[in-house]
Structures are given as C-alpha cells and as structure tokens.
Amino acid sequence: MKSLDKSIKILDALVRSDGARVSELSDVLGMPNSTVHAHLSALKQHGLVRTDGDLNKIGLKFLHYSGSVRYDDEVFSLIEPKVTFLARETEERSQFIVEQDGQGVYLFTETIGDAAVQTDVRPGKFVGLHATAAGKAILAHLPDGRVDEIISQHGLTAYTPRTITERDALFEELSTIRDRGYAINDEERIMKQRAVGVPVLNPAGDPLGAFSVSGPAHRVDSDRLHETVSGLLLGTAEEVELNIQYR
Template identity: 25%
Template sequence: MSERLIQSIERAADVLEIFLTTNSELSVKEISEKVNLSKSTVHGIIKTLEHRGYLQQNPDDLKYRLGIKLFELGNFVGKHLDIRSIARPIIKDLVNELNETVHLVLLNRNEIIYIEKEDGPRTLTMYSHIGKRAPVHCTGVGKAILAHLSDQEVDRLLSIQNLLSFTEFTMTDKEEIKNHLKSIRECGYAVDDEEIELGLKCIAAPIFNHQGNVIASISCAAPKIRLDEERLPKVIAGIRKAALEISKALGYKGVMQR
C-alpha cells in the first residue's frame, strides 16, 4: 500500500474492531493480548477512546465496552446513506426536467452539509460540492430546514452561529430571519436570492421523515438570470414535488402545502 498510514490510528481501530468478534466487555489485559500490544500502550488508547465516547467502562468490573458515540456515528451514516440512495433517482429526474443543478443537504453540527449534487447540462462554478459545509441563515437549503424546526432550536442555531454577511443581500438580523422563516413555512419553499453568492439564485424545499420531522432539504441552483419570473413557478413546483417524493419514500404521511 502506497498511502502513508498513521500507526496510532491503526492501533485505535484495531482496539475498536476486536469488539466486533469477541465478548461485549473486555479488560485492558484481554485487549492487550488480542491486539498484541503492551498494556501501557493499550491503556493510553483506551483512555483516549473513552474520553471521546467511543468506549465506556463498566464501573462494576472495570471492563470496557463500545460507547454510545459509535451508535451515533453508525446511525448518522445509515440515515444518510438511505436518503442518498432514495433521493438520487428523484434528483436525476429533476435535473433532466429543469436542466439545472440540484443539491441534497442535511443539517449537521449547526451547519448544512451537501451530501448529493447533480450538475445540470449547463454547469456553473459555485461554492457547493459534496462534503462542503455552509451556513443555515443565508442558503435556501438551510432556511428550508430552519423554517421547520422548533422555535427553541431556531433560537439556539441563530445564537451560536456567526451570522456573517456574504453579500449585500445577506440577512444577519435574527428577528428579520425569524420573520422570514414564517413566510417559508407558509409557502412551503425557501429562496436564496444572491444571499451567499452574487448572481446565484436557489429554490429549496424541506424533506421530512416518517415522524414528520424535517431532516434534509433539496434545492435547484442556477444563475439568477435563468430563474426569472416566467420560469420560477416551474422550478418551485419541481423542487417541491421532488422534496415530497423523497419524504414519502422515507415514510412521511403529510401532503404538499398549497
């Protein structure tokens, strides 16, 4: 293998992976024997993993077991893979219909993260790519999600985020943003009109799970000149329809707002 591997991370992975094929709880001595490392080395690895939540110690017998952080990561990855596989054909159909770029995003760690992107035939250079993070307050996809969170969660997100101004059209006042979110809830879609990038316009709609909770959003992004008043209704209808199709495939029982 030509890639340079980091030994300490390899060892930590070895420690975690032995729990996949052995007892649910192991002592430091047992782990040391199974990974063929000294007890002092293993102890340092274990304490680091415990500190980060990947392992936890049973206070009764002082043995270690896998921690809740691994469940959180596995659950996170599993949900994301599901929504991507469900959304991908719907996104492709939407790109073919609109001939514009379509994004799929999730809210993660107080920002949105792009997990799928399908370029239209008339590609354009823009800030987005899969794995890219962006603020929630000035992106159509971010506002589509924000608008369907609880008031408490919206307050929390707007309080911990730096409400930076990216263009002259970026909203940075919390009360103005919250009033704007009300209109998004009423109409069922969000618009980013040059708020994060001059010349770029995005139309976004929320995606809901089987419990009716917003978990993602989808958007069409194009140069503002291509999303004029004549074409806008078709784009809005397409985005909202695609968002509802994805939501339905995830078990959502609601209907599209008029």
C-alpha cells in the same frame, strides 16, 4: 485528546487551503514545524493526508468514510436519484443539504447540461443554513428554540450584501417559507445566483434535509422560481416523503 485536536485542526486547515506546506500550516495554526510534521506523518500513515509535490493535501481515505456516511441510511438511497432527476429536468445545478451541528452540509450535488453553472459546491462542504434556499427550508421546520441556538453558535454571516443577518428578519422569512412551502435564495450566498429549496420531512414533521435547484439570476428569474422550479421540487419532496412513510 489534545493531540487529536491538533490533528483535526491540521485537517481543517488543509481543507480550507486546498493543500499547504508544513511551514504554512505552522504559521496559520501557531504550531511548531516539528509538531505539524509529526501529526502529518501519522495522518499519512493512515491515508488521511497525501503529498502533492511539497504540498500536503487531504487523503483519499476520506472518500471511503464519506461514502459510508452517505449510504448508511436507507433514506439517503432515495435522495441521490432525485438530485440527478432535478438537475436533468431543470438543466441547472441541484443539491441535497442536511443539517449537522447547526450548519448545512452538502450531501449530494449534481450538474447536468452545458449551461449549468459550476460553483464552490461539493459534497461535504459546510455552509451557513441562513444563506441558502435548502438551509432556510430546513430552519423553517426546526423549533424556534433550536434556531436561536444555531444563531448563537454560528451567527448570521453576511456572505453577500443580500444575506439575512438580523434574527427578526430571518424569523419573518422562515414564517413565509412555512406558509409558502418553499424557500428562496435571492443572491444571498453568491451574487448573481438564485435558488429555490424544499424540505424533506419525516413522518413526525422533522426535516431530514432539503432539495434545492440553483442557477444564474438572469436565467432563474422570479417567475421560474415561483412557478416552475418550486413545483418540481415540491412534487419531488412529496414523493420521497411518501416513500419514506410507506417503505
């Protein structure tokens, strides 16, 4: 088990660094060069690590695994076309986030249009739920006790000066989201970027995930967030929920 833990730590470090040398991994993880080299060799044999010059990077085998995760649930086959639809309709970036182990995970992302802004978002990226519109939409439909567990486990990281970092303020925001039906991210994860998010609920009322649309603050202003984009998202989520209920 300890050997597996070390391999996972090496993979995590490679993701964070977008590639690293053996010596760099050794320094970051506090492991001897020989240990890092041995684990990398084993990971390479299974296609989980590849080399690019003298850099070690995540292997393409993970694309096989990620494809299995994204399409092993019939529900998610309903989601991806809607992410594309939202990107096309708004000409902004759209995405669908799910919750795993108290964090948000980008499952699908799409950018259509010359003006749409590319950021650090990619499928598989983890992010704090409290700092994204989709994440807050999910939190708003979890039991309070579960939200407290997530806060205890991961904290409320300040991504920008506008991020909600106090429990009471977050719970007040979640109450507003439940009343309003959608969540707003007002430069809370990336400065000069706003987003609106809407949950997708199963028939029992539990969140399966959430759609969101994001763009630069000067273009995605308050009126557009609250009037146009939110309505489009609410309609899309409702359509998916109906398809889930009667499929």
